[in-house]
Amino acid sequence: MNGLAVDVSGLVKTFQVKQKAPGLRGSWRAVWQPAVKEVTAVADISFTLEEGEILAFIGPNGAGKSTTIKMLTGILYPSGGQASVLGYTPWQDRRTLGFHIGSVFGQKPQLWYHLPAEDTFRLFARIYELDMAAFRQRRDFLVEAFDIGHLLQIPVRKLSLGQRMKCEITASLLHRPRIIFLDEPTIGLDVVAKQQIRDAITYLNEEENTTIFLTSHDAGDIEKLSRRVIIINHGRLIYDGRTSALKRQYLTRKRIDVRFAERLNGDELILPGVTILKRGTYGLKLEFDSRAVPVEQVVQQIMAVKPTQDINIADPPLEEIIRDIYQA
Amino acid sequence: MLNQLRITIIKYGAISLTNLQNQLAYVWDVAGRSAMIIFFMFIFTQLWTAVYESQETAVIAGLTLSNTIWYFIIAEVMELGKPRHDIRISEEVKDGSIAYTMGRPYNYLVYHLANGVGEAAVRMGLVFLLGLPVVIYYAGLPTVAARHLPAVFLVVVLAMLLDFFVFSIIGLLAFVTEDIFSFRLIYQKLVFILGGLMIPLDFLPDWLHRIARILPFSLTTYAPAKLFVAFDAAQFRQIVSSQVVWLLIIGAILYRQYRWAVRRLTVNGG
Amino acid sequence: MNELKFLRTLAGINLASAMEYRASFISQIVGMFINNGIYFVFWLIFFDRFGTVRGYNIGEIYLLFAIVTLGYGLAYMFAGNTGGSLAYLIAQGRLDYYLVFPRNVLLHVVFSRMVVSTIGDVTFGLIAYLFTGRFHPLEIGLFLLSAVFVALILVAFGVMAGSLAFFLGNTQYASQQLNMTMLTFALYPNSLFTGAARFMLYTIVPAAFVGAVPVRIVQERNGLLLLGLAGVAALMWGLATAVFYTGLRRYESGSAINVNV
Numbered sequence: 079m080n081g082l083a084v085d086v087s088g089l090v091k092t093f094q095v096k097q098k099a100p101g102l103r104g105s106w107r108a109v110w111q112p113a114v115k116e117v118t119a120v121a122d123i124s125f126t127l128e129e130g131e132i133l134a135f136i137g138p139n140g141a142g143k144s145t146t147i148k149m150l151t152g153i154l155y156p157s158g159g160q161a162s163v164l165g166y167t168p169w170q171d172r173r174t175l176g177f178h179i180g181s182v183f184g185q186k187p188q189l190w191y192h193l194p195a196e197d198t199f200r201l202f203a204r205i206y207e208l209d210m211a212a213f214r215q216r217r218d219f220l221v222e223a224f225d226i227g228h229l230l231q232i233p234v235r236k237l238s239l240g241q242r243m244k245c246e247i248t249a250s251l252l253h254r255p256r257i258i259f260l261d262e263p264t265i266g267l268d269v270v271a272k273q274q275i276r277d278a279i280t281y282l283n284e285e286e287n288t289t290i291f292l293t294s295h296d297a298g299d300i301e302k303l304s305r306r307v308i309i310i311n312h313g314r315l316i317y318d319g320r321t322s323a324l325k326r327q328y329l330t331r332k333r334i335d336v337r338f339a340e341r342l343n344g345d346e347l348i349l350p351g352v353t354i355l356k357r358g359t360y361g362l363k364l365e366f367d368s369r370a371v372p373v374e375q376v377v378q379q380i381m382a383v384k385p386t387q388d389i390n391i392a393d394p395p396l397e398e399i400i401r402d403i404y405q406a
Numbered sequence: 407m408l409n410q411l412r413i414t415i416i417k418y419g420a421i422s423l424t425n426l427q428n429q430l431a432y433v434w435d436v437a438g439r440s441a442m443i444i445f446f447m448f449i450f451t452q453l454w455t456a457v458y459e460s461q462e463t464a465v466i467a468g469l470t471l472s473n474t475i476w477y478f479i480i481a482e483v484m485e486l487g488k489p490r491h492d493i494r495i496s497e498e499v500k501d502g503s504i505a506y507t508m509g510r511p512y513n514y515l516v517y518h519l520a521n522g523v524g525e526a527a528v529r530m531g532l533v534f535l536l537g538l539p540v541v542i543y544y545a546g547l548p549t550v551a552a553r554h555l556p557a558v559f560l561v562v563v564l565a566m567l568l569d570f571f572v573f574s575i576i577g578l579l580a581f582v583t584e585d586i587f588s589f590r591l592i593y594q595k596l597v598f599i600l601g602g603l604m605i606p607l608d609f610l611p612d613w614l615h616r617i618a619r620i621l622p623f624s625l626t627t628y629a630p631a632k633l634f635v636a637f638d639a640a641q642f643r644q645i646v647s648s649q650v651v652w653l654l655i656i657g658a659i660l661y662r663q664y665r666w667a668v669r670r671l672t673v674n675g676g
Numbered sequence: 677m678n679e680l681k682f683l684r685t686l687a688g689i690n691l692a693s694a695m696e697y698r699a700s701f702i703s704q705i706v707g708m709f710i711n712n713g714i715y716f717v718f719w720l721i722f723f724d725r726f727g728t729v730r731g732y733n734i735g736e737i738y739l740l741f742a743i744v745t746l747g748y749g750l751a752y753m754f755a756g757n758t759g760g761s762l763a764y765l766i767a768q769g770r771l772d773y774y775l776v777f778p779r780n781v782l783l784h785v786v787f788s789r790m791v792v793s794t795i796g797d798v799t800f801g802l803i804a805y806l807f808t809g810r811f812h813p814l815e816i817g818l819f820l821l822s823a824v825f826v827a828l829i830l831v832a833f834g835v836m837a838g839s840l841a842f843f844l845g846n847t848q849y850a851s852q853q854l855n856m857t858m859l860t861f862a863l864y865p866n867s868l869f870t871g872a873a874r875f876m877l878y879t880i881v882p883a884a885f886v887g888a889v890p891v892r893i894v895q896e897r898n899g900l901l902l903l904g905l906a907g908v909a910a911l912m913w914g915l916a917t918a919v920f921y922t923g924l925r926r927y928e929s930g931s932a933i934n935v936n937v
Contacts, residue, residue, distance in 0.1 A: 093928060148929050153775040155925045176778030186772060190689060192696040197689055204685040205777050205784075207678055233696065438849060445857060452868040460729045588703045595714040604718045609725055 081165075083257050083289040084127035084150065088159035091120040091145050091313075119145040121313035122159070129256070132283055132290040134304035134321065142313040143293045147259050150291070151181055164256055177206060180255030182246050184262035189234045195245040196230040199252060206253035213252065220248045224278055240271030247275065251282070257289040258282075264296055276302050297393065301325070309403060317403050328399045332373060334364045335390040336380055349379060365394070417512065421520035440529065443482055443537040450478045451544040467608035473635040474606065475545035479537045480631035481603050484562070487530035488569050489522035495577030496586045505671055515664060519570055526566065554637040561633055561642070564649040565626040571656045572622075578663050581670065602628030622652040682779065683787050687754055690790035701792055708796030712745055715863065716804070732865035736891060738807040743819065743890045744862050746801025747826025749794040751834075755827075756789035758834025760852030763841035766923070767848065769930025782920050786835060815894050818902060822890035825902075825909045829885055832912035833858055835920055842923025854881070862887035882908070 095117045120142040127133050137143050148154040150163055152172035161168060166175040182188075189198045203213040221227050224244045229237060237245065243263065250258065260279070264272045280303065282288045294300060300307060300321060307324050309317035317324065338360050351371040356363040366376055373391065380386065458464070458471045469477065495518070498504040508514045550558075576589045598604050601623035607615050618624050629645045695701055719741075723734040751758075757765065765771055765785065774784045805819060837854040840847040858881050861869075866888030869877060877884040885908050893901045 148772065151776050153772050153929050154927065172775065173778045173780070176776060179776070181776045183772065186770075188773060190693055192693045193689065197692060201685055201689050204682045205779055207682075442853060442856075445860075448873075449860065449864060449868075452873070453864065456730045456865075456868050457726050460726060585700050585703050588707045591707050592710060595710055598714050599717055599721070605721065610721060611724070614721070 081129050082126055082162070083129040083131065083164060084125075084291070085162040086126070086146075086150070086160070087124040089120055089123045089146065089149060089156055089161055090118070090158035091142075091149060091154060092116050092118045092157045118313050120149070120156075123310065123313070123315050125308060125315060125318055127289065127291070129289050130283070130287045131306060132279075132304040133292065134300040134307045135291060135293045135310070136295075136300060136307060137310040141311045143310065144261065145313075146310070147181075147261055147291070147293065151179060151259055152176070177253065178256045180250035180253070180258040182243075182250050182258070182260050182263055184243070184260075184265045187234075187242070187246060188249055189242065189245055191235050192233055194231050194233055195226075195237075195249070198234075198245075198249055199230075202249055202252050208253060216252055216254065217248075220251055223281065224248055224274070240267045240274075243267060243271070243275065244278075247278065254286070255288065257291060260290065260292045260294075262294055263292070264294065264299055272296070272298070279303060328402060330368045331394055331399075332366060332368050333392050333394055334366075334376065334380070335361065335388075335392075336364070336386055337361045337388040338383070339385040339387050342384070349376065352376060418516060418520040421512075421517060422524040424524070437532055437536070440486065440532040440536050443479075443486065443533045444540055446482060447475075447479060447537045447540040451475055451540065454478075455544070467606070468636060469606060469608060472545040473549070475541055476548045477606055477631045477635045479534065479541050480634045481627050482537065483530050483534050484565060484627045484630055485597065485603055486533045487526045487566075489518075489526060489566075489573050491518040491522055491570075492573040492577030492586060492590060494518070495574070496580035499578075499580035500584070508668065508671060515574055515660075518574070522570060523566075548635065550634055550637065554633070557637070557642055558630060558633050561645060561649070562630045564646065564653065565630055568622060568649060568653055568656065569626045571653065571660050572626075575656070575660050575663060578660075578667055581667055597623050597627055600624060601626060602631065606632065608632070620648075622648075622656065625649050625652060679780065679783065683754075683783065686784075686787050687790065690788070694790055694792045704793040705796040708793035709800055712741070712797065712800045716741060730865060730867035732867060735808065736865065736895075738804055739810070739819075739891050739894060740863065740865070740887050742801050742805035742808060743823055743826060743894070744801075744859070744887050745797045745804065746823040747886065747890075748830060748859060749797030749799075749801055750823060751794075751827035751830040752791040753794040753798065754790065755786045755831045755834075756791040756794075757786050757838075758831055759837045759855035760848045761789060762786070762835065762838025763846070763848045763851035766838065766841035766927065767846040769928065771924075771927060772929050781924070782835065782917060786831065810894065812897075814897055818894050818897060818899070819890075821902060822893050822905060825905045826886050826890055828909040829882065829912055830858070832909070832916040833882065835916040836912075839916075839919045839923045842920075842926050857881055858883050858886065882912070885909075 093116070094114050123142075123146060135143055135146070145154065149156050150161060150168055152168035152175055155169045163175060164178050166178075168175055189195055190201075199213075199217055202208075203210065208216075221230065224247070226241065226244050226248060229241050229245060234242060234245065247260075247263065263279075264275055267275070276299065279290060279292075283290055290303070292299065292304060304321055307317065307319065307321050308315060333355075341359055342357070342362070349366075349371070352364050352366040354362060355365055362380075364376070377389065377391075380389065454471060454474050458466065458474075464470055466474075495504070498507055507517075510517075572593060573590070576586055576593065579586050579589060600618045600621055602618070607618050607624055607628050610618060618628075625645065625648055629649070633642055633645065716737075719737045720734065723729070723732075723737065727733070762785065771781070771785065774781050774788070777784060801823070810816070810819070834855050837851040837858075838847075840851055840854075844850075861877055861881060861883035864887075866874075866877065866884055874884075877888075885905060889901065889905055892898060893905065
């Protein structure tokens, strides 16, 4: 029986933001009478997460993802509401909680830039008060799992982004955290490196029952890693459910971009269930629901109209899916 | 010929003016940085008041307490108004962008000089204005005669040019060594003592005073400050001729170094 | 004791990181030595010319420089993230890094930066002490202990100066200037300042406890005053901790910038 890893109810965070009118006159006025506006980053979020779950926590930029993670890791004090992580209140029991959580912020490296990763690992052993023998054993295990043995003696600044990220994740796992927060762990990585990192995360979750709290802009990360998705926008929770359900409902819309070899007349391709988003002299942009109209059928009909030069089938961007959910 | 000269003046004048505006855009920031002068002047007045009191005399080496306080604000204006283009040059050398900036249709060094004039004008003005209340409170009005001011101004201009030459050399050293910062530091610290920034050269022991007067450091800081508080025609002539001689010597070094740098850039392509 | 072991590892890794660039490592140390040396030369010339000024003579200056530079060196050699750099970390949201670790944030942040040039200050302070000619073991002991308390006071002051950023936004420059002001005042003879200025040196910018008071402790072999200095150091640490943690509740971690307006 698993316990609750995260229990959040009514979490709120507001910031005071200085306002300034454009131009020199605005700057001048801001010096003497600064206008302050209260901005809500997280407005009343509630959810729970069981130990051993993998959660994808997604939303557009500025939706409040990072602010939420920062409150759950004890970095920020909330303006209101409750949260409990592994039974601790993060902003009150920050130090105790620190022993049990790990975090990787894709854009805020933890490794010492001018030193080999090995040196940071040793520092972390001290930070987490690890027994040296146990530390070495754990390190060797992770080094093998991530295949980074050949990188340990090289100053971090000389590593590639993918190599660096693998070392970052290794560093954050040395103390066997029960829950790990991964903020954009695959950002900027190539396909192979992404896959390696996803494999390692899956392994950790399956073998060590580590709870994974993940944010990402990469639909691949979400589909391949997590069974559950939470979407937030404007600081509010707008979807909480299974990834498979999300896919069934929203990832079924497809977009097709076609470029024809001949000029279009303007009356081709009136298909039931297919919307024409844009019509050019040589090209068409279509959208349809693949549950209603199978992809093959649409493609066949396109090919029947005129000889084609190029066809591109894609999912709509995550931001649009979120907008759809939000409007629904 | 005359037309060409007119175009040149307009061009570099525009560079100066743009930098002046740029500095004004950050006037609060610059003022904040310059505000340290209030603190410095306060400490100086306290220290030198105590000195005159302990010597039980109104005049030391020809300077009254009021002279000494005015001396320090002029010396600080010269010091804090100094160009910082050596750092800009060394950054351009390090990131390679100098290959482009040198290739633009203007003389690279004159460009930096024009830039520096705009910047220095704002900074020197601010430092002077901010320090002024402290100085007037403790030292009253200066005793300088209006007819001497043009002469002092000439010395100030030559002093700035001399500083510009020295810092250009330091900046271009970035072609040879990565860390020009220690050269800048050493030069600045020599100005502290031998340039008369911390103590008027007249108060130094005689042998040191004489050495310091020959070296170029005093010509950028001590010279304008001393002539402002206690003008002396003979000293003025001596200072201006020293400034010209040093400008020629340091200018020649800079010229050779600059030629060398340009050649290196065109040969290696950056 | 785990805390000490941790801080020792932190200092070690800092040193290793600094030594990655050997040329700049050495030139910074030498540069700082020259920097201090110039001020020292100034005072040599000054007292040679003017004799005693307001009860201060060159002997006091040797001692003053020895204590302040050693104290400053010790402070910034281990605890460099104060003043301007602390304000920068706060304003830029860089405290996140420290906040996820199970450690005392204040100590972890402050001890995470080594200012290399301070090795020059420490050596300078020790050499300057040789000039004082005070080789009685009691005086040496009082000197070294005073320097440690001076270091503690400087760090505590720097923490408060840097913590301004929690309340006022980006105060990097102002915080740095506050630290500079403290140090500059400490390096001038205390007797120069009278009235309100003097009162300030014992309160808002407590430079007297960094310069004048330790000088008296060694000169007078005054153990009681040393205890007083220890008390001031403890008081300032208490204040600094309170200010820092009060500020931390308002920490924005750079998030306010990314919020949808």
